[in-house]
């Protein structure tokens with residue numbers, strides 16, 4: 001059975017509700033996990049209370065601070081933030097922290113920026129070791145949403161992970177970003193399924209509910225699961241409706 005997770009930055013975001021209420025709405029929609037981005041701007045006590053009340057799991061959040069890994073000068077600050085992020089993830093029971101590479105910097109070559117990412121993530125792996133939390137470096141599309149971002153290629157993300165060479169560090173594979181970049185899932189993932197710590201889905205164009213666009217998400221997921229992927233599928237899309245029934249039907253259409 002596939003497991004899903006609602007990205008409550010966008011799903012269940014109703015005007016006037018407290019952020020933690022989105023966890024209760026996720027439960028009402030039949031989901032058993034949620035994820036979000038920043039933890040530094042949220043009421044963690046309220047989130048922990050909603051998690052305890054509903055039994056909903058937190059599948060992931062962003063590793064803070066979201067400063068560029070491409071800049072070697074950010075290494076210590078990023079690693080200090082990772083230590084805090086791991087503690088928050090452990091408190092909320094989240095198995096995944098999401099790392100963004102940051103923007104491509106004019107003052108460094110691509111090779112230097114990649115070396116900076118690898119060097120920081122290698123020390124990051126020591127911090128993560130034994131914590132029960134894995135880090136997923138996330139490639140993002142540079143064509144629509146993140147112009148200037150360093151890591152737009154899934155294959156390069158996987159290469160970086162291989163260079164880090166530690167099971168604590170993998171990638172978040174977002175099928176929307178990948179499809180926007182024109183990637184073929186089978187080709188870019190190949191035999192490296194075990195490096196994927198988490199999946200994200202949204203359709204394209206629009207970054208809306210799966211089924212509203214042209215990406216063959218169900219087929220791509222079938223293939224990823226056939227290769228042995230067993231993590232969660234994060235529903236990170238801009239919903240066209242906040243009706244919980246619509247989320248349930250998306251989950252069903254994706255094999256849930």
Ligand SMILES: O=C(O)C(=O)CO
Nearest residue numbers: 098138140145174236
């Ligand atoms: O920032 C984005 O576009 C993301 O996909 C975050 O997960």
